Amino acid sequence: MALLSMQNISKTFPGVKALDQVNLDVQQGEIHAVVGENGAGKSTLMKILSGVYPHGSYDGKILFGGADAKFAGISDSEREGIIIIHQELALVPQLSIAENIFLGNERARSGVIDWRETNRRTEDLLAKVGLAEAPSTLVDNIGVGKQQLVEIAKALSKDVKLLILDEPTAALQENDSRKLLDLMLELKTQGVTSIIISHKLNEVRYVADTVTVIRDGMTVSRLDAKAGLSEDAIVRDMVGRDMTHRFPEHRRSPGKILLEVENWNVWHPEHTGRQVIRNASFNVRSGEVVGIAGLMGSGRTELAMSIFGRSYGRNISGSVKLNDNEIDVSTVDRAINAGISYVTEDRKSLGLVLEESIRFNTTLANLDDVSSGSVLKKNEETRIAERFRQALAIRTPSVFQKTMNLSGGNQQKVVLAKWLFTEPEVLILDEPTRGIDVGAKYEIYTIINDLADQGKGVVMISSEMPELLGMCDRIYVMNEGALVGELNAADASQERIMSLIVNE
Template structure:
């Protein structure tokens, strides 16, 4: 029996038709995956379902639990049991787990919260999602993986009938991802229906019963995931063509030694006695892509940020050489001037000014390049943005488009454009394809290869081991702030990387 039926859903924004007669049918008790490239319309469809875009702002009909659904806002959909967990978690870090779970849904009488009942119910919900933390634990003191489970516990507190998870494992390491997926299967066994939006097709195949593919705002196919469905079949429908190779072919011949970091030590910015990076030394040659592998918390991002203008850490020591000359990277400006750029893993908070245009973001890190004295030359700024729009195939009608309106993959290209405009010798990429689809990933990989072909050095941090294995010439492995191994591409495998981490 269908719990949810969305029929002929169409949604138009000024100048753009985001959805064109999309159909989605979700059966009671199943896990249903919705997949598609960035910008395909997945999030728009879920915003219609959850009431973010109210009834009357779109065409088509929604039936939920046997009755017509006409939601005016999120509260309407939640009252019916439709709960959505967004990729950016909606928890308050300074509040406890129990306070977060019942925020806006307090266990209270006459305005007075019953903390005994709140904590008792929290313990029950945490047990359901496999967490042993005390209800009084601050959310800020638990990892991202556990925060995802708290979000699910919060959903369960609202008598959820349909749980929607938008890219739930995008920020999780492999172990935490598997725990969350296994929890989805447990909830399914308890009768909870789920929709998962994910770009990680191996995870889709692991949990989903049915897959609906959306491309360019239209429903392309509905696939039975339990009938031996392959990732290649899903990719074909997502991108509209066969993709026999997930990574572009490349033949590189690294040249001279370009970047050399020696005896790099970093201490935690707040916890005085805690050393975060321990005596790290590594090198990158011209035209080489070097990967850094490790589990979440291994120190990869901290290493990158501390090298890039000491953006992280204190009491930093060690040396950085570029082209055999020691360089000053003590501030971001000095690091950029020396030829080093860093693409953050958090493009939405740290990489872009989302409410500003593509043009604004593209030139932001190198305003001197489009200025005369202290005067910004708008025409030059536009030309630079147009150049990178074309070179990186940023899909947008205009460089005057606000960056917030772009898909994740195109936002990532704008971040890359911003740092490429600084003309770096070494580009550090931190999770460069997080949260973007397989087609956009391929385009990012092609850009990385082009940079290497130009003789640039690329340092690539990624939690996706297949990505590192498919793109890198060498891979350094980190654990607990130290390098524990180095592998050439021909010797590297997921098993060897994990063995270095576990046995260091």
């Protein structure tokens, strides 16, 4: 029986047709995956389903549990048992797990909270989602993976009929992701129907019973897992073209050692006495792409940021050599001048000034090269931004577009342009393809290969192991702040990387 049937849904924004006759049928008790590139219309579809875009603002029909559903807002859909868990978690960090779970739905008698009941029910829910934390623990003190479980517990507290997870594993590590997916399968046996929106096709293959592919606001295909799901087939439907190679074909010939970091030690900025990076030593050759693998929290970002102008940590010690000369990386502008660039993992909050244009962001880290005597040469800036727009294929009508209006992949290209304009010798890329679609990923990979061809050294931090395996010449494995292993491309595999992490 179909629990949900969205029929011929169309939605138009001024000037853009976001959805065009989309159909989505979800059977009772199944896990249904909705996949598509960024901007394909998945989020819009879910916003219509959850009532964010109210009935009347779209065309088409929604049947939920056989009845016509006309939601005027989120509270309507929640009352029917449709719960959506967004990519950005909606928890209050300063409140406890129990308080968060029952936020807006408090166990209370005439406004006075019944803590015993609240805690008892929280314990039940936490057991259900397999989270071993006390109900009174503050959400701030648990990791993102566990926060996700709290969100699910919150959904379960509301007697959920249809659980929607929007990119639930985007911020999670392999093992946390796996736990979450297993929980989805577990909930399925208890009769909970879910929709998962994801970019990660291996996960889709792991959990989904049915896959609906959306492209450019239209339903492209509906695939049944019983017939076997092939990732290549899904990718083909998503991008509308054959992507036999997810990574650009490439042959590299690394030269001499360019960057050498030795005995790097970093302590936590607040918790004194806690060492975050332990005696890390690594090197990058010119023309080489070096990966750093590891679980989240293993210290990869901290390693990169502490090298880049001591942007993280305290009591930093160790040496950084570029072309055999020790360089000063004690502040960000010294690191930049020395020839090091760091492309952050969080382009929105750490990479871009979203209110400003592509031009503004492109030249921001190297204003000296577009000014004389501190007066900006704006025409020169425009020329440079335009050059990068063409070289990196940033899709935008003009370089005066605010970066806030760009898609994730194009934003990432602007961040790359900013750092390429500083003309670095070594680029450190932290999760360079997080949250961007398959087509844009391929383009980013091509740019990385071009950089290596120009003789630059590239350090690539990534949580997606296939990406590291597909792109890197060498991979360092990091665990608990130490580099625990080094693998050549030829010897590396997901299993070997995991075993290095586990056997440490």
